Amino acid sequence: MPELVLKNISKKYGSNQVLDNVNLQIHDGDFCMIVGPSGSGKTTLLNIIAGFSKPDDGEIMFDGKPVNQLPPRDRNIGMVFQEYGLFSHMTVRKNIAFGLEIKKNNKKDIEKRVTEIADWLKIRKLLDKKPAFISGGEAQRVAIGRTLINDPVFFLFDEPLGNLDANLRSEMLTEIKRLHINLKKTFIYVTHDQEQALSIANRVVIMREGKVIQEGHPKEIYKNPKNIFVADFFGIQAMNLVEGDIIPQGNDSLFKGEGLNVKLKKYSPLRRTRAILGIRPEDIILEKKAGEDGIGTISSIEFLGDVNQIYLMIENGKFLIVVTSPEVKPEVGEKVKISLKDNKIFLFSKENGGRLNT
Amino acid sequence: MSNQIKRKTLQLNKVMLLPTNVIMFFLIIIPTILVIWFSLVNYQPNLGLNFWQSKFIFLENYIKILQDKAFLYAFLRTIIISVICIIVEFVIGLLIASILSGEILGKKIIFPILIIPLMIPPIVVGNNFWLIFSANGPVNQIISNILNREFTVSWFSHPQFSIIPIILSEIWHWYPLIFLILFSGLANISISEIRAAQILGANEWQIFWRIKFPKLKGIIAIALVIRMMEALKVFDIIHLLTRGGPGTNTETISYYLFKYGFQYGRVSYISAGAWIILFISLISFSLALRSILGKER
Numbered sequence: 001m002p003e004l005v006l007k008n009i010s011k012k013y014g015s016n017q018v019l020d021n022v023n024l025q026i027h028d029g030d031f032c033m034i035v036g037p038s039g040s041g042k043t044t045l046l047n048i049i050a051g052f053s054k055p056d057d058g059e060i061m062f063d064g065k066p067v068n069q070l071p072p073r074d075r076n077i078g079m080v081f082q083e084y085g086l087f088s089h090m091t092v093r094k095n096i097a098f099g100l101e102i103k104k105n106n107k108k109d110i111e112k113r114v115t116e117i118a119d120w121l122k123i124r125k126l127l128d129k130k131p132a133f134i135s136g137g138e139a140q141r142v143a144i145g146r147t148l149i150n151d152p153v154f155f156l157f158d159e160p161l162g163n164l165d166a167n168l169r170s171e172m173l174t175e176i177k178r179l180h181i182n183l184k185k186t187f188i189y190v191t192h193d194q195e196q197a198l199s200i201a202n203r204v205v206i207m208r209e210g211k212v213i214q215e216g217h218p219k220e221i222y223k224n225p226k227n228i229f230v231a232d233f234f235g236i237q238a239m240n241l242v243e244g245d246i247i248p249q250g251n252d253s254l255f256k257g258e259g260l261n262v263k264l265k266k267y268s269p270l271r272r273t274r275a276i277l278g279i280r281p282e283d284i285i286l287e288k289k290a291g292e293d294g295i296g297t298i299s300s301i302e303f304l305g306d307v308n309q310i311y312l313m314i315e316n317g318k319f320l321i322v323v324t325s326p327e328v329k330p331e332v333g334e335k336v337k338i339s340l341k342d343n344k345i346f347l348f349s350k351e352n353g354g355r356l357n358t
Numbered sequence: 359m360s361n362q363i364k365r366k367t368l369q370l371n372k373v374m375l376l377p378t379n380v381i382m383f384f385l386i387i388i389p390t391i392l393v394i395w396f397s398l399v400n401y402q403p404n405l406g407l408n409f410w411q412s413k414f415i416f417l418e419n420y421i422k423i424l425q426d427k428a429f430l431y432a433f434l435r436t437i438i439i440s441v442i443c444i445i446v447e448f449v450i451g452l453l454i455a456s457i458l459s460g461e462i463l464g465k466k467i468i469f470p471i472l473i474i475p476l477m478i479p480p481i482v483v484g485n486n487f488w489l490i491f492s493a494n495g496p497v498n499q500i501i502s503n504i505l506n507r508e509f510t511v512s513w514f515s516h517p518q519f520s521i522i523p524i525i526l527s528e529i530w531h532w533y534p535l536i537f538l539i540l541f542s543g544l545a546n547i548s549i550s551e552i553r554a555a556q557i558l559g560a561n562e563w564q565i566f567w568r569i570k571f572p573k574l575k576g577i578i579a580i581a582l583v584i585r586m587m588e589a590l591k592v593f594d595i596i597h598l599l600t601r602g603g604p605g606t607n608t609e610t611i612s613y614y615l616f617k618y619g620f621q622y623g624r625v626s627y628i629s630a631g632a633w634i635i636l637f638i639s640l641i642s643f644s645l646a647l648r649s650i651l652g653k654e655r
Contacts, residue, residue, distance in 0.1 A: 052553055072556040079557045085550030089572045099558040102568070143554075150558060 003028055004049065004154060004186065009058035011044055011210075018044045019055070020210040026203070031180050031187045033218075035194045036207035037233070042190045045207070046158055049188065051075050062153070078147025082159040084139040086131040092142050093118075093127040099150040117145045137168045144179065157189040161196070173200060194234050198222070206230055228353035231278050231346055240284070240320045242277045243350065255347070259315035260294040264357075265342055274350040281309070281323040283344035286336045293339045296320065298330045312338070397629035404623030412626070419630035428606055429631060432614040439521065439610065440589035443528045444536075444582060450529070451536035451581075456566075459544040473534040480531070484598030487527040488514075491599075515604045524608055527595050532588065536581050543577035544570065579650040583643055590639060611635055 004026040011019040018041045026032045034042045047053045049060065051072035060067050067075055087095050093114055094101075100110045118124040121141045126134055134142065140160055147155065157176070161169040177200045180187050189201065198204075198218050205215040214226040218234075225231035231239050244257015246264070248271065255262040255277050262277065296312035299319065303326065310322040310330070322338075330336055347356040397419055401412035423429050454472060458465060475483070491497050491513040502509040513523050547570060555565045593612035596602060602609035602617065609617070611631075619628040 050553075050557060052556075072553070073559045073561060075557075077557060079554070081550040081554065083548060083550045085548065085554035087551055087555070087569060098555070098560075098568075102558070102560045102564050146554070146558065 003061075003063055004188070005059075005061040005064075006045075006049070007059040007061070009045070009048060009055045009060070011041075011048065011053070011055050011057075018210050019048070022058070022207075022210070022212055024205060024212060024215070026186060026188060028186055029184050030203050031177075031201045032189065032203040032205060033196065033201035034188065034190045034205045034207060035192065035234075036213075038192055039209070040207040041210040042192075042207050043158060046156055046188065046190045049154070050077060050079055050156055076150070076152050077154040077156055078150065078152035079156040079158065080140065080143045080147060080160045082162040084131070084136075084143045084163075086139055086142055086146075088131050091128050091130055092123065092134070095131065095142055096127075096145045096149055098146060113149055117148050121145045136164050137172060140164065140172055141175070144176075153185065155183075155185055155187045157187065157191075159191055160189070161191075161193075176200070195236055198234075198236065204234075206234060225346065225355070227355055228276060228278065228348040231348070235280065237281050237321065237323070239278045239280050239346070242279075242314075242318070242320075244275065244277060246271070246273050246275045246347070246356070248272055255345075258318045259296070262293045262340055262345065264345065264347070273356070275356060276348045276350055276353075278346035278348060279320075279340050279344060281321045283341040284312075284320060284322045285339050285341065286310070286312075286322060286324060286328060286330060287339060292337070295335060295337055298332050298334050298336060300332060301330070312336070314338075393629045393632065396626050397633050399626055401626045402623055403625060409625075415626075419626050420634065423627060423631045423634065428609070429611075429614060431606065432609045432611050433635070435521075435608070436590055436592065436610040436612075439525055439528070439592060440586060442525055443532070443589055444585055446529050447533040447536045447585065448578075448582065450533045451540050454533075454537050455540040455544055458541060473538060475531050476534045476538075478531070480594035481598065483527055483531050484595050487523050487530075487595070488599055491523040514600050517604055517607050520600050520604060520608050523599055524592075524595055527599070528589065528592060531595075532585060535588075536585055539577060539581040539584075540574065543574045547573055575650060579647055583647060586643070587639070590635070 004024075006022055006024040009019050009022040009024075010017070020041075022041075022045060034045060036042045044053065048055050051067070051070060054068070062075070086092075087098065090098070096114045096117055097110050100113065114127070115124070118127055121144065123138060123141050123145060126138055126142065131139060131142070143160075160176070161172050164172060173196055176187075176189075180200075189196075201218055203215065204218045204221055206213045206221065208229055214221055214230050221230060221234055225234060228241070232241065242258045242260050244255055244260065247254045247256055253264045255264055255275065257277070260277065294314055296314040299311045299313045301311075302309040306326070307323050308326050308328060310324060312320045312322050314320055320338075345357070348354065349356055396409075398414060398416060399409075399412040400415050400418075401407070401409045403409070458469065458472075462468070489495055493510055493512050497513070498509050498511065511519060513519055551569060552565060555569050560568065591612050592610050593616065596608055596610060596613050597616075600608045602613045606614075615628045615631055618624045618631075
């Protein structure tokens, strides 16, 4: 089973530590998304896997064999670049055929394989065009087709949808997902757009400043972020963050700050400390009577089709974003009581951002 | 309305361009016409005649110069020197450009050093090579040391060897031009394309011939044409090193025209020669450019 293992990978550019002791194991058939803000080292990591740059330290193993010394051409991987990287002086046909032509294959076999791939990716009518005359989405299909011809073991995607507009992006994302289902190969996909990761990956690696912060199934990361960075970064909408104090109260403890007064039933006992409470927009319940965690004023309501997104002011200048079903229709200016779902409250240390409750 | 504005801007454009046009007229058009006229008459200032008194002799100058063996030899010699120089310069330039477009330690220091020759005036280059190749110069000394016996060729008066210092100094002086042009061409090739080729299994050689070279074709053609135009005019280095000698062994077209024009005073004769050279260059360059670039269009 081809498996990709990265062991203690470190890389420095000058005094800038781009990768800091990265350990990663990617299993056969994984759709692994590496996400992180720009500068987190995710592209460098991909370049190291591809062999374009060498790690200062650490080991890369494909299927149990170290490949540190192998040049990119001997690694049997396919890669799709953000700028497509199509050979602009060749037709689409020649672009797709390139991987076989340089190996001096039989012309007929090449032609057969090119048509096969072109049919499969629905780009047959583009075959005789030059890359300058096709659209961005088409170019990305051609780039994918070009990698397919060598039948690689791993597929690397470096922000492949970065140059496409939003509509095309979701279409291509579905296409890539289809590709993954059909090929059953390992996909490693780098992006700064965590929405993509949430929707199609079965494994997510979150990176920041050269370190792997958290990895796992996207659902797991969403449900159980390791620290405030992951909580804030990973999710379609930003998490609400409220700063305050944890005050122990007998068997329970209390979170008090910025207009909230939350009884922490599930997570006691906690010691007294400065903390940040995180709650996702869909985990805040607006109640006219029973809400006990705080009171807020509705400041605006946005109708987003299947949900309402409500801006709630809980203190001067402090807003919570609340997502409710469209049936809940408070009025602007109305005061509402709120309660937070007990088991969906995240508490992070103010000091280092680490999780306080697990 | 807009038509009126357009006409006004057009008029303004003409006014603004007028000084340039006047200067161009005096600097290019008038001398060109003069040279055409010179080439058709028998004007020779050292015979004491003013040029308006000279007689119209139609194509006689052209016929005479084409029958002059010295002219034809000078022409051939120029082509040979130019071609040798350009081939060597191209190979060196491409090699250095390829090496420097990778990640090389000390690139920022090496780069300016490499293009220094371009900035040195020909007179200095000529004097340097004259010193290097003089009878007691370093070249003879090094060869003596290698052969372990006295070696004292006088390079500039040797019938066959005298061309060598000329070719070497031309190469040294001008390879940075080709290197610079090719370097900028290589820098324009996108890194994704190179990486895509690498990951598809291409080796360095295949990447060069299948990716880099086809993309550089146009710029190579331009570099060679620019350099060829320069090489065909080679004059200063010859004037400084050999003055065309020994005999006429290192005489190029420019030197031939200079000698007949300025030393023998045969202005009409060399005007005809100059037109012939210009004509040949124009045709061959446009053919060369078309055959290299034309297919792309």
